[in-house]
Amino acid sequence: MSSRILSLCLALAALAGEALVATQALAHGFGQRYDLPIPLSFYIFGAGATVALSFVIAAIFLRNAHLPETYPQLALLCSPGSRRWARRVAIAVSALAAGHFVLMIAAGLLGAQTPLRNIIVVSVWIIGWVAISLCSALIGNVWSVLNPWATFFAAAEQVYASARPNHSMSLGVSYPSGLDVWPALFLFLVFAWMELVWGGRDVPARLAEAMLFYSAITWLGMFVFGRKIWCQRAELFTTVFGIFARFAPLTSAESGEKGAILRFPAVGLLEGDHRTSWSMMLLVIALLATVTFDGILETPLWAHVDTAIIDSPDDSFLWTVFGFSEAAALRFGRTIGLVMFVMLFSAAYLLTCKVMAVAGGKRYEAADLARRFVFTLLPISIAYHIAHYFSYLFNGGQLIIPLLSDPFGFGWDLLGTATYRPRIDFVGPLWQWYVAVGAIVVGHVIAVYVAHVRSLSVFRERREALRSQAPIVSLMIGYTMLSLWILSQPIVETNPGG
Amino acid sequence: MATMPRRATIVCAILMAIFISSDLAPGVVSPVFAQSGQPRQFAVVIKQRKVTSAMDVISVKKGDTVEIVLTADEPAELHLHGYDLLLTLSPNVPGKMQFTANIAGRFPLEAHRFGNPAQGSRPHGQRPLLYVEVQPR
Numbered sequence: 001m002s003s004r005i006l007s008l009c010l011a012l013a014a015l016a017g018e019a020l021v022a023t024q025a026l027a028h029g030f031g032q033r034y035d036l037p038i039p040l041s042f043y044i045f046g047a048g049a050t051v052a053l054s055f056v057i058a059a060i061f062l063r064n065a066h067l068p069e070t071y072p073q074l075a076l077l078c079s080p081g082s083r084r085w086a087r088r089v090a091i092a093v094s095a096l097a098a099g100h101f102v103l104m105i106a107a108g109l110l111g112a113q114t115p116l117r118n119i120i121v122v123s124v125w126i127i128g129w130v131a132i133s134l135c136s137a138l139i140g141n142v143w144s145v146l147n148p149w150a151t152f153f154a155a156a157e158q159v160y161a162s163a164r165p166n167h168s169m170s171l172g173v174s175y176p177s178g179l180d181v182w183p184a185l186f187l188f189l190v191f192a193w194m195e196l197v198w199g200g201r202d203v204p205a206r207l208a209e210a211m212l213f214y215s216a217i218t219w220l221g222m223f224v225f226g227r228k229i230w231c232q233r234a235e236l237f238t239t240v241f242g243i244f245a246r247f248a249p250l251t252s253a254e255s256g257e258k259g260a261i262l263r264f265p266a267v268g269l270l271e272g273d274h275r276t277s278w279s280m281m282l283l284v285i286a287l288l289a290t291v292t293f294d295g296i297l298e299t300p301l302w303a304h305v306d307t308a309i310i311d312s313p314d315d316s317f318l319w320t321v322f323g324f325s326e327a328a329a330l331r332f333g334r335t336i337g338l339v340m341f342v343m344l345f346s347a348a349y350l351l352t353c354k355v356m357a358v359a360g361g362k363r364y365e366a367a368d369l370a371r372r373f374v375f376t377l378l379p380i381s382i383a384y385h386i387a388h389y390f391s392y393l394f395n396g397g398q399l400i401i402p403l404l405s406d407p408f409g410f411g412w413d414l415l416g417t418a419t420y421r422p423r424i425d426f427v428g429p430l431w432q433w434y435v436a437v438g439a440i441v442v443g444h445v446i447a448v449y450v451a452h453v454r455s456l457s458v459f460r461e462r463r464e465a466l467r468s469q470a471p472i473v474s475l476m477i478g479y480t481m482l483s484l485w486i487l488s489q490p491i492v493e494t495n496p497g498g
Numbered sequence: 499m500a501t502m503p504r505r506a507t508i509v510c511a512i513l514m515a516i517f518i519s520s521d522l523a524p525g526v527v528s529p530v531f532a533q534s535g536q537p538r539q540f541a542v543v544i545k546q547r548k549v550t551s552a553m554d555v556i557s558v559k560k561g562d563t564v565e566i567v568l569t570a571d572e573p574a575e576l577h578l579h580g581y582d583l584l585l586t587l588s589p590n591v592p593g594k595m596q597f598t599a600n601i602a603g604r605f606p607l608e609a610h611r612f613g614n615p616a617q618g619s620r621p622h623g624q625r626p627l628l629y630v631e632v633q634p635r
């Protein structure tokens with residue numbers, strides 16, 4: 001096992017070194033945030049409220065509160081006419097998203113290679129990652145409509161079907177059940193590495209090439225195994241946004257009469273198959289870990305790590321064995337950090353489940369509990385995601401306005417918005433602080449509640465269920481405190497440059 | 499056990515009170531100081547591509563007039579991000595960055611270049627020289 005991890009690290013390090021050759025120093029780095037750290041009073045309030053409210057929820061459950069059997073739902077799009085209308089809108093949005101996808105790749109390959117003058121960089125990181133993941137969590141599974149890979153493949157299938165009726169375009173090889181979502185987990189780790197470490201992340205041409213490479217994998221997979229199964233198991237964005245969307249208030253109805261359902265946020269986490277697969281469990285943990293690691297990289301703590309790497313002596317293995325440049329060494333440090341962080345999160349979670357199994361009367365194996373409780377941590381992760389990206393989404397996201405008029409950076413002005421200058425104080429510090437700490441506290445409360453409800457359905461005896469809560473709620477408090485701590489840290493730019 | 503929710507509510511209320519008193523009160527008081535109209539002045543000396551003083555954060559309040567006088571021991575091109583102010587320095591000649599801090603946030607002051615324009619290079623992997631923090635009122 002350890003040798004496999006080591007070889008993975010080395011492979012990633014080699015990639016890091018290679019990516020480096022192509023990049024250049026940029027005066028204006030992409031993704032700059034001007035957020036002030038949350039003040040001490042917000043930090044203390046957030047921490048205090050987190051602990052206090054955890055006890056309040058525990059007390060409510062201890063006092064024999066009745067669990068609702070079902071949660072209120074509101075059926076939407078109930079008439080056939082409204083469903084037809086919604087389908088038309090969805091098709092139009094799919095087509096727009098597919099068009100935007102082509103525009104991104106064309107701009108990346110042919111356009112100006114300055115990150116802020118080429119639409120691809122903003123489209124991938126701010127719209128594609130931040131905005132869609134937040135919309136998935138707070139609205140519903142928007143990716144099922146936006147997914148350009150699925151749209152193009154479905155269109156090709158339609159064309160094929162009209163040419164050769166009764167024949168399926170894909171080979172229809174049955175997807176190996178043992179493979180489960182392991183491909184999505186692997187691809188997600190690569191994606192997270194690209195987001196956090198890769199030197200090509202703000203170089204338009206590199207991004208476009210990466211997208212083309214991923215398109216080839218995706219379409220090949222869809223061709224071999226079929227579009228739906230590949231999306232569910234291997235297309236990393238469908239799986240990851242799907243995880244976020246379990247939390248969302250909107251969901252599509254399974255059957256006939258209703259088109260969509262409006263529900264309370266997070267009740268989706270309590271539904272369905274209670275025991276996820278190992279690969280899904282690890283994918284959720286990896287998601288939580290990388291979202292947090294993103295924040296860690298901007299703290300003074302990581303700045304110390306960077307300094308230590310740069311200041312390491314001349315005979316260090318970094319320079320002698322690997323022959324790294326300074327920037328490559330920094331990337332190497334981040335790569336190791338990312339892998340370690342995912343492993344640390346997994347270990348902390350599995351250990352907690354071990355303690356839970358003991359506290360809950362040993363009727364359940366720790367491994368079994370780990371697969372039943374992993375989604376209860378999701379609200380904390382979503383809360384941190386909001387806290388971390390709220391101001392960035394609205395301040396940095398405005399960059400798309402001038403870019404839509406001049407996507408290639410050629411000096412066009414298609415929509416008359418090319419000269420728009422983003423207002424970097426659109427969301428000011430006060431708003432950002434209140435939203436950040438508010439989201440963190442609310443997310444924590446939801447997580448603790450969901451964990452309690454889940455425990456009452458997993459454990460047979462009420463007392464066992466309640467006893468099992470101490471370990472996981474402790475873990476949740478620790479996780480929430482880590483989020484708050486990161487927010488209280490001043491952002492230090494640690495981008496390794498070129 | 500029955501008292502637990504009540505106790506937790508009290509704890510919450512106390513925390514809320516601390517929060518409100520510690521945070522909103524200064525916001526009410528500080529505009530009085532702002533009316534003095536004195537520019538906030540800071541002197542920064544750069545030696546061997548680093549800021550000499552221990553101060554790596556300049557903290558001001560929104561609305562303040564800020565003057566940062568910078569001196570470097572070699573030619574340098576400095577950039578205050580966010581406010582997008584550029585300053586080109588000659589060796590050992592002080593230069594001034596002056597602005598009204600009308601946007602709150604944390605802004606890096608970076609050297610885009612050290613040395614002569616011809617052979618000068620952007621320092622790789624280096625962090626900003628310092629940060630300007632503009633606190634909201």
